[in-house]
Amino acid sequence: MTTALDALLVGTSWCHVLLAPYTKVEESFNLHATHDVLMYGIQPAALHNYDHFVFPGAVPRTFVGSVLLAWLSSPAIHVAQSLGLVSDKFDLQIIVRLVLATLNAFAFCLLRRAVSRRFGGPTGVLFALLTCTQFHLPFWVGRTLPNMFALFPVNLAHYLLINRAPNSLYPPRHSLHAALALLVFTATVFRSEVLLLLGPMALHALIWGHTSITKLVMVGLVSVLASAGLTIGVDSYFWQQWPLWPELHGLYFNVIEGKSSEWGVLPYHTYFTSFLPKLLLASLPLSMIGFATDSRIRGHLGPALMFVGLISALGHKEWRFIIYVVPIFNIAAARGASRLVSRRKRTVLGRFCFLAVAGLLASNCIMTYLFTMASMANYPGGEALSKFNEFYSKRDNVHVHISNLAAQTGASLFLHTHAPPFLPELASPTKHWTYNKTENLSPRVLKGTREVTHIVAESTSASSFTKSKRWDQVDTIDSFDRWVVNPAIRSIPRIGLGGNPTALLQPLKMAKSDKLVILERNTT
Structure with a gap:
């Protein structure tokens, strides 16, 4: 049973990677940093090729997770190549994401074992079932968001605190201090909002006498100095700025200067009334029962609730900022x-x-099915560039401009399959392709740029190209808009089930619309 549950946790995360292999813009920094480490290496002479010097983003991000992910992925890539499973660079993206998903799933496996030990085998089984039937957590654990790099050490910290005997009143001191050190490391290197989780957990430990203030300060100081030294050393090198502490820079930019509000401000209650219900699904009502009936649960869930309350004070809110409490x-x-x-x-x-x-588990499965199907159809940029690479795979001297929407919805560097850098086993010396991601080029400028042979453009701007007769439309790419009630359902009261008996099996239908077009310059 234990092995089967672990396989279920890992397999669920893998399924989400394979079903939706493309990525969005918020994942791009770590994904492209991993690409550059794999493809160029980390020697000083290679750094000028790195993507972050061309597209640095609003604030610098750490390379620590990307370097570790690239190194962990390298053996898996070599094995896949030896088995003939790698045909182009995009396969490397899938492998990298599978490695990250496996790492996070491993932490879930540890948590499940700790839950079984502390709360009993049935609770461990139900933890695995609830986790696997949710959508957001299994779907995102294989995505290169900074929060997913942070999730692994946070879950290890939870494991250290939970992994004890059922009647134990407090965790072993070495486990508590190791857990707090992991949270300090995570907040220092990956995501500063983890500080708001660390605070309530440290306060809970002090109030209940699990540690002393002196020991807490010592653990905190040693951890923050070691973690800051790591991130400053690594990131100053990769960004070629000294000294650089990315997460401190981001904290100052987003919180002290208040720039995060430029991305939108939501009401205080949003995490409780919108994001948590969407993340938890059936776990929300069941967690209330667990909180009410077991004092041990209150000891773990209390700090998590305090964290959500504290982070709600920040105006800019995103569901990923509170993903760390979903396992709790x-x-x-x-x-x-x-x-x-x-x-x-x-x-x-x-x-x-x-x-x-x-019934609650079944409702989880239904909602997860709908979310997954929608997500599979929600990466038009990745779909467009994959089609483009296939259409023109035998063509030489191709220069394709990639629009902003395409770049934001899946057209990652791993999809630049016919342009350098190449792995030795995938070298394509006869191809002379250029993937151009220059931003904010108007149709007028692109029309006059003779070296551009193809464009992946927003469908809304397609007519401005094709009406000039200089560009031919090759293909269109649609993507998900919303779920709508199957029109056949509405006819059932009028004509009965005999008219369309299968309508009840598909009560919702996916509404799509064209998002991108592939254009080719007309040379005739």
């Missing part, structure tokens, strides 16, 4: 579900509780 809510939900299903099945209440838990 899932543990609370698993404990609540275990309470319900453990009731005697001979009673009406016992049968009702069992069916309620089964």
